Amino acid sequence: GTMYFYTKQLPFQIIKETIEKHEGDTSGYYPMKWALIELKGLYLEIMQCANNACAKKDVAGNFDHLGISVSDLDATIALLKQKGVSPERFEKIVVNDQLFPGHTYRSCRLKGKNGEWIGLYEMDNQKLADLLFPEVVNTPEYYEEKFPYRKLPNKAEVTRMAPSPTGFIHLGNLYSALADERIAHRNGGVFYLRIEDTDEKRKVDGAVETIINVLRYFDIEFDEGAGFDDTDPRNAYGPYFQRQRVEIYHTYAKSLVERGLAYPCFCTEEELDKVRAKQEEDKVLTGYYGEYATCRNLSYEEVEANIKAGKPYVLRLRSQGSPDKEITFVDAIKGEIKLPENIHDIVLLKKDGIPTYHFAHAIDDHLMRTTTVVRGGEWLASAPIHYELFHLLGFKMPAYAHTAHLMKFDEETGGKRKLSKRKDPELSLDYYRKDGYHPYTMKVYLLTLLNSNFEEWHEKFPDKDINEFPFSVEKMNQSGALFDKDKLHNICKNELSKLSEEELYDFLYDWAKENEPENVEKWFGDREKMLQILRLYMGVGAKRRRKDLMYAKQIFELISYFFDGESAEEMDEFKLDEDMVSKILKSYLAKYDHNDDNSVWFNKLKEIADEHGFASDMKAYKANPENFKGNVSDIAEAVRIAVTGRANTPDLWTIVHIMGEEQMTERIKKHIK
Numbered sequence: 001g002t003m004y005f006y007t008k009q010l011p012f013q014i015i016k017e018t019i020e021k022h023e024g025d026t027s028g029y030y031p032m033k034w035a036l037i038e039l040k041g042l043y044l045e046i047m048q049c050a051n052n053a054c055a056k057k058d059v060a061g062n063f064d065h066l067g068i069s070v071s072d073l074d075a076t077i078a079l080l081k082q083k084g085v086s087p088e089r090f091e092k093i094v095v096n097d098q099l100f101p102g103h104t105y106r107s108c109r110l111k112g113k114n115g116e117w118i119g120l121y122e123m124d125n126q127k128l129a130d131l132l133f134p135e136v137v138n139t140p141e142y143y144e145e146k147f148p149y150r151k152l153p154n155k156a157e158v159t160r161m162a163p164s165p166t167g168f169i170h171l172g173n174l175y176s177a178l179a180d181e182r183i184a185h186r187n188g189g190v191f192y193l194r195i196e197d198t199d200e201k202r203k204v205d206g207a208v209e210t211i212i213n214v215l216r217y218f219d220i221e222f223d224e225g226a227g228f229d230d231t232d233p234r235n236a237y238g239p240y241f242q243r244q245r246v247e248i249y250h251t252y253a254k255s256l257v258e259r260g261l262a263y264p265c266f267c268t269e270e271e272l273d274k275v276r277a278k279q280e281e282d283k284v285l286t287g288y289y290g291e292y293a294t295c296r297n298l299s300y301e302e303v304e305a306n307i308k309a310g311k312p313y314v315l316r317l318r319s320q321g322s323p324d325k326e327i328t329f330v331d332a333i334k335g336e337i338k339l340p341e342n343i344h345d346i347v348l349l350k351k352d353g354i355p356t357y358h359f360a361h362a363i364d365d366h367l368m369r370t371t372t373v374v375r376g377g378e379w380l381a382s383a384p385i386h387y388e389l390f391h392l393l394g395f396k397m398p399a400y401a402h403t404a405h406l407m408k409f410d411e412e413t414g415g416k417r418k419l420s421k422r423k424d425p426e427l428s429l430d431y432y433r434k435d436g437y438h439p440y441t442m443k444v445y446l447l448t449l450l451n452s453n454f455e456e457w458h459e460k461f462p463d464k465d466i467n468e469f470p471f472s473v474e475k476m477n478q479s480g481a482l483f484d485k486d487k488l489h490n491i492c493k494n495e496l497s498k499l500s501e502e503e504l505y506d507f508l509y510d511w512a513k514e515n516e517p518e519n520v521e522k523w524f525g526d527r528e529k530m531l532q533i534l535r536l537y538m539g540v541g542a543k544r545r546r547k548d549l550m551y552a553k554q555i556f557e558l559i560s561y562f563f564d565g566e567s568a569e570e571m572d573e574f575k576l577d578e579d580m581v582s583k584i585l586k587s588y589l590a591k592y593d594h595n596d597d598n599s600v601w602f603n604k605l606k607e608i609a610d611e612h613g614f615a616s617d618m619k620a621y622k623a624n625p626e627n628f629k630g631n632v633s634d635i636a637e638a639v640r641i642a643v644t645g646r647a648n649t650p651d652l653w654t655i656v657h658i659m660g661e662e663q664m665t666e667r668i669k670k671h672i673k
Contacts, residue, residue: 124300125257125258125259125260126258127300128257128263128300128303129254129255129257129258131300131303131304131307132253132254132257132264132315133250133253133254133257135250136247136250136251136254138247138251139251139255140251140252140255140394142251143248143251143367144367147236147237147367147368147369149369150190150369152188152189152190153187153188153189154187155187156184156187156188156189156190157183157184157186157187157189157371157372158184158189158190158191158192158368158369158370158371158372159180159181159183159184159189159190159191159192159370159371159372159373159374160180160191160192160193160194160225160365160368160370160373161173161176161177161180161191161192161193161194161215161222162193162194162195162196162361162364163195163196163211164195164196164197164199164202164203165195165196165197165202165203165204165207165208165211166202166203166204166207167204167206167207167210167211168428169210169211169214169215169429170421170427170428170429171406171419171426171427171428171429171432171483172376172403172405172406172419172427173429174215174218174220174429174442174446175403175406175446175449175450175481176374176375176376176403177215177220178218178220178443178446178447178450179374179401179403179450179471179473179476180372180374181220181221182447182450182467182469182471183372183374183471183473184223185467186470186471189371190223190224191222191223192222192223192224192225192237192240192368193211193212193222193224193225193226193227193240194225194226194240194241194242194364194368195208195226195240195241195242196242196357196360196361197241197242197243198242198243198350198354198355198356198357198360200243200354208226208227209227212226212227214429214433217433217439218429218439218442218443219439219440219443224236224237224238224240225238225240226240226241237367237368237369242355242360242364243354245360245363245364246353246354246355248363248367249349249355249359249360249363250349250353252359252363252393253315253348253349253355253359256317256318256348256392256393257315260318261317261318261320261392262315262316262317262318262348263295263296263298263303263315263316263318263345264295264298264303264306264307264313264314264315264316265288265293265295265313265314265315265316265345265347266295266298266306266311266312266313267288267294267295271294272288275288275292275294278292279292287343287344288316288344288345288346289319289343289344289345290343293316293345295316296318296345312351313351314347314348314349314350314351315347315348315349316345316346316347316348317345317346317347317348317359317388317389317392318345319342319343319344319345319346319388320388320392321341321342321343321344321384321388322341322343323340323341323343325340325341326338326339326340326341327339327340327341327383327384327387327388329383329387329397329400330399331380331400331401331402332372332399332400332401332473332474332476333401333402333403333404333473333474333476333477333478334402334478337380337383339380339383339384340384341384341388342384342385342387342388344385346358346385358382358385358386358389359389361386362386362389362390362393362395363393365398366390366393366395366396370398371398371399372398372399372400372401372473373398373399373400373401374401374403374473375400375401375402375403376402376403376405377402377403377404377405378405379402380402383400386400399473401473401476403476403477403481404476404477404478404479404480404481405418405419405480405481406418406419406427406449406480406481406483407419407480407481407482407483408424408482408483408484409482409484416480416482418480419483426483426485432551433515434515434553435551435552435553435554436508436511436515436551436552436553436555437488437492437550437551437552438492438495438496438507438551440495441488441491441492441495441496441551442488443466444458444466444491444495445487445488445491447466447469447471448487448491449477449481449482449483450471450475450476450477450481451469451471451472451475451476452475452477453475454469454471457469457470462498489550492549492550492551493547493548493549493550494547496538496547496549496550497538497539497545497546497547497549498545499538500540501531501534501535501538501540502531504534504538504549505527505530505531505534507552508523508530508552508555508556509524511552512524512552512556515552516556519556519563522563523556523563529562529658532658533559533562533658536650536651536654536655536658537549537555537558537559537650539650546650548650557570561643561644561645561646561667562655562658562659564663564667570645571641571645571646572641572645572646572647573641574637574638574641574671575634575637575638576630576634576638578673579673580612580629580638581638581642581671582671582672582673583612584608584612584635584638584639585638585639585642585668585671585672586672587608587611587612588604588605588608588639588668589665589668589669589672591604591607591608592604592661594657594661598651598653598654601653602653605632605635605636605639606632608635609630609631609632609634609635612629612635613628613629614628614629614630614631614632614634614635615627615628615630615631615632616631616632618631618632618633636652639652639668640652642667642668642670642671643655643656643659643664643667643668
C-alpha cells in the first residue's frame with residue numbers, strides 16, 4: 001500500500017521527498033522501505049507495511065507516531081495497543097483532510113508530547129470501490145493478460161477506425177480511414193473496425209453494414225473487428241462494440257476509485273447549470289473542477305446515504321492537473337505540441353454505467369494495442385484529457401496524428417472554408433457512390449491530399465500499384481487540405497483512360513445494377529454495343545486515349561443518345577436556322593448508304609455542302625468566307641446534333657455505325673419539317 005503521513009511538525013513535501021530519496025532501503029527493525037527524517041529536533045521513522053500499521057518509537061522511546069493501515073483500521077488499533085500505545089492517545093474518526101482536498105479518510109489521530117494532534121489518514125477507497133462496483137470481480141491485470149501485446153513484424157503499426165453507428169460516413173472519414181489503412185498495411189500491421197456506440201440515441205439499424213460496405217466500395221478492407229463473426233480467430237481483441245465492453249470499463253473505473261482517482265458525483269443538471277451560471281458571472285473557466293467540484297469532498301457515509309436514497313450519479317475523474325502547468329507531446333503530423341494540463345473532473349461513467357467516449361477510447365486503444373490514432377484536428381483540444389487518462393491508467397499513449405480539416409474554396413466569399421454537411425453534398429460518400437466515381441480514382445485523389453509527394457511518385461511510376469507507395473505520416477498535410485473538385489475530375493479522366501474497355505464495362509454494370517436497375521437491360525442488353533461505345537469514348541486503338549470520362553452518371557449522360565435517353569432540354573442548339581437544318585438533313589438521308597466507309601461518307605457531306613451554298617473546301621472558305629453560308633463542318637455539326645443531341649462527340653461515322661441505320665434515321669427525321 002501507499003503511505004500518506006501528515007503532521008504539523010513536518011511539511012508533507014519534506015516527508016514525501018525523503019521517502020522517495022530513500023526508496024529501496026531495507027535496513028531498520030522491519031525489512032521494508034523506510035526513511036529517517038530529522039527536522040527541528042524531531043526524529044521520525046516512516047515505514048511502509050504490507051497489511052497493517054507499525055508504531056515506531058521516537059527518540060524518547062515513546063510510541064507517538066504510527067504507520068498506515070492499508071486495509072483494516074481495527075488491525076492498526078490492535079497493533080498500536082500491542083506496541084504499548086494507550087487508547088487515550090488516539091481516537092477513531094472520519095475526516096476530510098485539507099492536505100488532500102476531496103479525499104475521504106478513515107483515520108487514526110494521535111496526540112503528540114505537547115498535546116498537539118498528529119494525524120495519519122488512510123483513504124478508505126477500497127470500501128468506496130466495493131460499494132460502487134460490487135459486481136466487478138476481475139482486475140486490470142486480468143485484462144492485461146487476456147489481451148497481450150500483439151506479435152507483429154518490425155515497424156508494424158496497429159490502427160483503427162472507430163465511428164459512431166449512425167451509418168453516415170463522409171469524405172473526412174474516408175480520408176482518415178485511408179491513412180489508417182496505409183499506415184497499418186505498409187509494414188504488415190493491423191487495421192481494425194471498432195464501433196463507438198456509447199450514445200444509444202445516435203444508433204441507426206444497419207449502420208455497421210453500411211460502414212463496411214461503403215469502405216469496401218472504396219477498396220478499404222479491415223483485418224479484424226466489427227463485421228467479423230465473434231468466433232473468427234482474427235477477432236482476438238474483441239468485443240469491438242463498446243456497449244459489449246462495459247464490464248471491462250467498470251474494472252478500470254473501480255481501480256481508479258481504489259486509488260482515489262475517481263469518485264461519484266450526485267449533482268443534478270439544475271445544480272450543474274447553477275455552477276456554470278456562477279462561473280460565467282465570475283468570468284472564470286466553466287466546468288467541474290476545483291472549488292466547483294462539490295462532490296469531490298463527500299465522505300463515505302454521505303456517498304452511501306445518497307446511493308441508498310436512490311440518487312442517480314455519474315463517476316468522475318479526480319483530475320490531478322494544475323492550471324499553471326502544461327503537457328507536451330509529439331503529434332505525428334504537427335510535431336511537438338504544448339497544451340495546458342486538464343483540470344476538469346470529467347465524467348468517466350454516465351448515470352446508466354455506460355462510459356463516455358474519453359474513458360472508453362483510452363481503455364480500448366490500450367487493450368486492442370493500438371499504436372497510432374489518426375483523427376480529425378477538432379480532437380486536439382481533448383488531448384490534455386486523454387493525456388491525463390492514459391497516464392493515470394498506467395497506459396502507454398499511442399501516437400496521435402491529428403489531420404487537417406478538408407477545405408474548399410467558397411464561391412461566395414472567394415476564401416477557404418471547411419467542408420460542411422449542410423452546405424456541401426460532396427462531403428457525403430453517398431454522393432460519390434450514387435454518382436459512380438470509380439473507387440480507384442477516389443483513392444488516388446485522396447492520396448494526393450494525404451501525402452505531398454504522392455502525385456510526383458504516381459507520375460513517375462504510373463504502372464505501379466499505388467499500395468507500393470511509401471506512405472508516411474510525416475508527409476501528411478499540416479494545414480487545411482484543399483478539396484478541389486476540378487482536380488478530382490482531372491484525376492478521374494486520367495485514371496479511367498488507363499482502364500481496358502472490359503474493366504470499365506464491369507464497373508459501369510455493377511454501378512447500374514445498384515443505382516439504375518431499371519436501365520440495366522437497356523444499357524447492357526447488347527454487350528458488344530456497349531463495348532463499342534466505350535472503345536469509341538476511351539479512344540481504344542487510337543494514338544492517344546481520350547480523356548472525356550469522369551464518373552458513371554456523367555458517362556451515361558454522355559452516351560444516352562445511343563439509347564434515346566436524352567430529353568429535348570438536354571440537346572445542344574443548332575447554329576443554322578430550322579429551314580436550312582431540315583434541307584441538309586433531307587439531303588443527308590437521300591445520299592446515305594450504310595455500307596459507305598468513312599471516306600465515302602464524308603465526301604457525301606461535302607457534296608451536300610456544295611449543294612446548299614457551303615464550302616466543301618476549307619482552303620477556299622478561309623480565303624473568301626463571305627462567299628459561303630458556312631463550310632462542311634457546319635453540315636457535319638447539323639447532322640451530329642440531329643443524331644446525338646451534342647455539338648461535340650467522338651467520330652460521327654463510328655457513332656452512326658454503332659447506333660445502326662434505323663435508329664439514326666428515326667432521330668434525324670424528328671428534325672425534318
